[in-house]
Amino acid sequence: MMTESRTANDGATRRVAVVTGGSRGIGRSAVLNLAARGVDVVFTYNSDASAAEEVAAEGRKHGRRVSALQLDASRIDGIDAFAGRLRAELAELGTDRFDYLVNNAGIWHTASFEETTPEDLDRLYAVNIRGVFFVTQKLVPLLRDQGRILNLSSGLVRFVFPGKTAYAASKGAIEPLTRYLATELAPRGIRVNTLAPGATATDFSGGVIRDNPEYRKRVGAITALGRPAEPDEIGPIVAAVLSDDLQWVNGERIEASGGMRL
Numbered sequence: 001m002m003t004e005s006r007t008a009n010d011g012a013t014r015r016v017a018v019v020t021g022g023s024r025g026i027g028r029s030a031v032l033n034l035a036a037r038g039v040d041v042v043f044t045y046n047s048d049a050s051a052a053e054e055v056a057a058e059g060r061k062h063g064r065r066v067s068a069l070q071l072d073a074s075r076i077d078g079i080d081a082f083a084g085r086l087r088a089e090l091a092e093l094g095t096d097r098f099d100y101l102v103n104n105a106g107i108w109h110t111a112s113f114e115e116t117t118p119e120d121l122d123r124l125y126a127v128n129i130r131g132v133f134f135v136t137q138k139l140v141p142l143l144r145d146q147g148r149i150l151n152l153s154s155g156l157v158r159f160v161f162p163g164k165t166a167y168a169a170s171k172g173a174i175e176p177l178t179r180y181l182a183t184e185l186a187p188r189g190i191r192v193n194t195l196a197p198g199a200t201a202t203d204f205s206g207g208v209i210r211d212n213p214e215y216r217k218r219v220g221a222i223t224a225l226g227r228p229a230e231p232d233e234i235g236p237i238v239a240a241v242l243s244d245d246l247q248w249v250n251g252e253r254i255e256a257s258g259g260m261r262l
Helices: 025-036 049-060 076-092 118-142 165-172 174-184 204-211 213-221 231-242
Strands: 016-019 040-045 066-070 098-103 143-152 191-197 253-256
Touching: 016 025, 025 040, 025 049, 025 098, 025 231, 040 049, 040 076, 049 066, 066 076, 076 118, 098 118, 098 231, 118 143, 118 165, 118 174, 143 174, 143 231, 165 174, 174 191, 191 231, 204 213, 231 253
Parallel strands: 016 040, 016 098, 040 066, 098 143, 143 191, 191 253
Antiparallel strands: none
16 A cells, blocks of 8 residues: 655655646546545646646545646647646655656547548657657656656557557557666666556547447447446556555556456
């Protein structure tokens, strides 16, 4: 379990997480589950400041410091400024380092291979690959030795579902990135893993998995547990993978799909 007795003046021992894309869906659940386990959280949002503040306020009910910073992960020229704002947030927490980086921010795309445009692919690449790569590169100097990085991939990297070619390809790049980072950062004792959720009832793609009964039925028919996941079933897994209970897990892909296409 993660230690819950962290104090604002104890910069040497407190646990701090940075979660990208934390204002909704799986990211929101991750933020709240980390706060519930005694971790202070700085999370990012792209455009909806009011939704981000609602998440931060809910997280603070656990007695932790939870704050939101704006970041468009597709804009490389904004990442340095974000790192500066993060340093200021860490100073408010009485520390200059954080412990956990969760690369959750991502975008969705549904179209056949034939219908996917260069603009579609460029947009997926900018957020799902390039954003993860350079956010991590800029923040690793602030990550404490023995820290953890968790990159969010997708079950669609392992199994095939219609209309997800480009999205799955963008997420597929995350998995070798994880293994390379696990090797390159090993001298600092930093563990890097991939979490690959299956179909989850978020607002991705207009909320089709969450709101469309026929789509949910299709997902359920190919899932051992018979339905899509809820976001609050994935957030606790994020917290668990980051915990000391899994400290010897490194460079691994952990799928959380309820048994899709077994």
